[in-house]
Amino acid sequence: MSLAERAYRAIRDRLVMLEIRPGAPIHEEQLAQSLGVGRTPVREALKRLQYERLITTYPRRGTFATEVNITDLAHISEVRQELEPLAAAQAARRATAADRAVLTALRRELESADPARRDATGLMHLDLQVHRAVYAAAHNPYLEDTLVRHDNLATRIWCLFIDRLSDMAGHVEEHGPLIEAIVAGEPEKAARLARGHVEGFEQAIRAAI
Numbered sequence: 001m002s003l004a005e006r007a008y009r010a011i012r013d014r015l016v017m018l019e020i021r022p023g024a025p026i027h028e029e030q031l032a033q034s035l036g037v038g039r040t041p042v043r044e045a046l047k048r049l050q051y052e053r054l055i056t057t058y059p060r061r062g063t064f065a066t067e068v069n070i071t072d073l074a075h076i077s078e079v080r081q082e083l084e085p086l087a088a089a090q091a092a093r094r095a096t097a098a099d100r101a102v103l104t105a106l107r108r109e110l111e112s113a114d115p116a117r118r119d120a121t122g123l124m125h126l127d128l129q130v131h132r133a134v135y136a137a138a139h140n141p142y143l144e145d146t147l148v149r150h151d152n153l154a155t156r157i158w159c160l161f162i163d164r165l166s167d168m169a170g171h172v173e174e175h176g177p178l179i180e181a182i183v184a185g186e187p188e189k190a191a192r193l194a195r196g197h198v199e200g201f202e203q204a205i206r207a208a209i
Helices: 003-016 028-035 039-051 070-094 097-112 120-137 141-160 168-173 175-183 187-208
Strands: 055-058 062-065
Touching: 003 028, 003 039, 003 141, 028 039, 039 055, 070 120, 070 141, 070 175, 070 187, 097 120, 097 175, 120 141, 120 168, 120 175, 141 187, 168 175, 168 187, 175 187
Parallel strands: none
Antiparallel strands: 055 062
């Protein structure tokens, strides 16, 4: 993995998990020091993150983490309700033995996760891992890139309301049957479960507002 890719993934996940708060200024030098890389890889990473709507640059003001706007929820959900089922179905059709091994390992982690002992941040990281593994198993790089971007934006909204959500563990545990359907090669079932998961996400957020 290149330094630019490593910087991109690290900064991206800090933004997604709101470790860098919405509206916070982005300092290239501080990020470079914290990641142990030069400023050039950080600069390359920030260009990608701006395209993905995770940071915004204003002339003469600087670069900032994008604000989380709840009005974006409907737009993000509209895209995900169409593409998440497609990715799940394609993953069920196309997943390789390696993909199935990754998904099965995540399924075991879901089963072993004790909601009473696992904090919300840990559950969110597990949720991201499952989504990204499903997208990768679909073996369509354009679909994967699109869904990773939209899932990142959805996760920022989720993290903003995490203290008000009563069944965080239940939402993450929904991935268990989805993974089973993909590993078993059942595209229609996988698509149905993926759509229900996205719809449940939007309903939970709206209930928390």
